Amino acid sequence: MNLLGSTLRRGGEIVHMTSSSTLSDPFYCGCDTELVPDGLVSVDEALRRGLALVMPVGEVERIPLDRAHGRVLAESENAETPLPLFDNSAMDGYAVRLADLVGKGPWHLPVAGRLAAGDTSAAPLPPGTALHIFTGAAVPPGCNAVVMQEMTRLEGDGIWLSRRPERGSNIRRAGEDLAAGTQLLPAGRRIGPRAAALLACAGCGEVTVRRRVRVAFFSTGSELREPGARLEHGQIWNSNRYHLQGSLDLPWVDAVDMGCVPDKPEQLRETLERASHAADLVVSTGGVSVGGEDHMPAVLRAAGGSIHVRKVAMKPGKPLMIGRIGAAIYLGLPGNPVSAFVTWHVIGARIAEALAGISERTPRRIIVRAGFDRPRHPGRCEFLPACLGSYDGCGTRTADIVTSEVSHRAGLLAKADGLLMIPSETDRVQLGDMLEFLPFHDG
Ligand SMILES: Nc1nc2c(c(=O)[nH]1)N[C@H]1C(S)=C(S)[C@@H](COP(=O)(O)OP(=O)(O)OC[C@H]3O[C@@H](n4cnc5c(N)ncnc54)[C@H](O)[C@@H]3O)O[C@H]1N2
Numbered sequence: 001m002n003l004l005g006s007t008l009r010r011g012g013e014i015v016h017m018t019s020s021s022t023l024s025d026p027f028y029c030g031c032d033t034e035l036v037p038d039g040l041v042s043v044d045e046a047l048r049r050g051l052a053l054v055m056p057v058g059e060v061e062r063i064p065l066d067r068a069h070g071r072v073l074a075e076s077e078n079a080e081t082p083l084p085l086f087d088n089s090a091m092d093g094y095a096v097r098l099a100d101l102v103g104k105g106p107w108h109l110p111v112a113g114r115l116a117a118g119d120t121s122a123a124p125l126p127p128g129t130a131l132h133i134f135t136g137a138a139v140p141p142g143c144n145a146v147v148m149q150e151m152t153r154l155e156g157d158g159i160w161l162s163r164r165p166e167r168g169s170n171i172r173r174a175g176e177d178l179a180a181g182t183q184l185l186p187a188g189r190r191i192g193p194r195a196a197a198l199l200a201c202a203g204c205g206e207v208t209v210r211r212r213v214r215v216a217f218f219s220t221g222s223e224l225r226e227p228g229a230r231l232e233h234g235q236i237w238n239s240n241r242y243h244l245q246g247s248l249d250l251p252w253v254d255a256v257d258m259g260c261v262p263d264k265p266e267q268l269r270e271t272l273e274r275a276s277h278a279a280d281l282v283v284s285t286g287g288v289s290v291g292g293e294d295h296m297p298a299v300l301r302a303a304g305g306s307i308h309v310r311k312v313a314m315k316p317g318k319p320l321m322i323g324r325i326g327a328a329i330y331l332g333l334p335g336n337p338v339s340a341f342v343t344w345h346v347i348g349a350r351i352a353e354a355l356a357g358i359s360e361r362t363p364r365r366i367i368v369r370a371g372f373d374r375p376r377h378p379g380r381c382e383f384l385p386a387c388l389g390s391y392d393g394c395g396t397r398t399a400d401i402v403t404s405e406v407s408h409r410a411g412l413l414a415k416a417d418g419l420l421m422i423p424s425e426t427d428r429v430q431l432g433d434m435l436e437f438l439p440f441h442d443g
């Protein structure tokens with residue numbers, strides 16, 4: 001049974017949902033059902049159409065590992081050597097040969113020398129002796145056990161051992177981590193801290209990465225002024241520009257900030273065309289709804305672009321537009337600050353990742369229990385800023401929302417821990433219902 005199925009309610013009746021989505025990481029939003037209102041496409045369908053426009057950036061570059069943090073591997077990286085490269089000691093102690101421990105202990109072995117990590121000597125262990133060895137030092141030929149220092153007693157120039165060590169104890173064998181030729185990381189993997197450490201362990205000083213995705217963005221709206229400016233009555237400070245600047249501040253993105261454009265079709269078209277020449281992905285905010293000042297759909301068409309998604313059954317974010325202009329994908333996010341944020345977070349970021357060639361599947365969602373009870377109108381999948389609360393006895397956290405009227409309330413976002421997803425079919429969320437939660441990872 002779908003875990004989330006039991007949370008979907010329609011007319012008081014529990015509906016067991018399955019998603020018809022073909023996406024590898026679909027939203028079980030219920031939007032693919034008959035309840036999606038006319039003219040709107042489901043969140044899954046919008047994503048599917050957006051991703052269908054994606055051709056990942058083809059150009060690659062070979063760069064040193066110390067400049068590759070956060071970049072996307074263009075090809076898989078394989079281990080050229082076994083790891084570890086050589087048998088080495090897992091402990092500070094004494095390298096011994098079991099054959100030297102004749103009869104019943106205790107045994108006394110003279111210490112013939114010392115081997116520290118980094119010593120390059122490959123001399124064998126002299127018969128009948130022990131070598132003082134340190135963690136990470138190459139185990140000398142002939143040695144088949146390392147005895148921890150604490151298990152020995154030092155006396156004069158020798159050590160006493162009272163217990164026979166196991167064969168191979170405290171020796172990390174060459175190749176036990178990875179055999180030569182094993183794939184370290186697949187193409188499409190982002191070089192995060194763990195991936196970088198693995199590449200470094202395997203001696204990869206250079207890696208082949210895809211070039212950064214170019215994302216050009218601009219805000220639209222004659223009412224917008226930049227933060228810090230004095231406002232006339234009716235004007236507001238531009239917040240979407242700063243949300244996008246922050247969201248695009250990524251190692252695998254080259255962001256091109258094209259500023260703010262008033263609601264003038266000629267200026268919007270000129271900016272859109274310039275952006276499409278400069279970028280793989282063009283993102284604008286505002287001007288995508290149905291009002292007389294919402295010019296972006298007409299501007300996109302006039303510039304020779306095509307519209308592939310016009311409205312999405314999500315709340316907030318209904319007037320989201322996805323299209324193409326020249327070689328670039330175009331995303332027209334709604335102007336309301338929370339709507340712009342949610343549509344970027346849920347759909348835009350996924351398209352940008354696909355353009356970058358990122359193929360890893362990071363866990364994006366957790367299961368939580370509703371900490372509230374609320375009736376709602378079915379039809380659109382909701383993404384509500386929510387805060388995580390306490391854990392129940394099974395280790396599941398509750399999530400609480402302040403209100404479901406969120407699209408203009410930017411103040412809610414900064415307080416929230418993530419977005420709570422309410423499937424489109426649901427007509428009531430009851431206390432304790434299990435829901436999906438998209439945590440924010442950006443602080
Ligand atoms: N008759 C209808 N009106 C509206 C509908 C509808 O279906 N029928 N949809 C509503 C929904 S839902 C949304 S969302 C908005 C989206 O409208 P637009 O994308 O055209 O956005 P604007 O009208 O340009 O702006 C909406 C709102 O957001 C403010 N805004 C815009 N840009 C910024 C920015 N960069 N920083 C801060 N705030 C911004 C703007 O001043 C407006 O208040 O349409 C509804 N209307």
Ligand code: MOO
Nearest residue numbers: 316317318339407
């Ligand atoms: O869809 Mo709008 O984004 O609800 O405010």
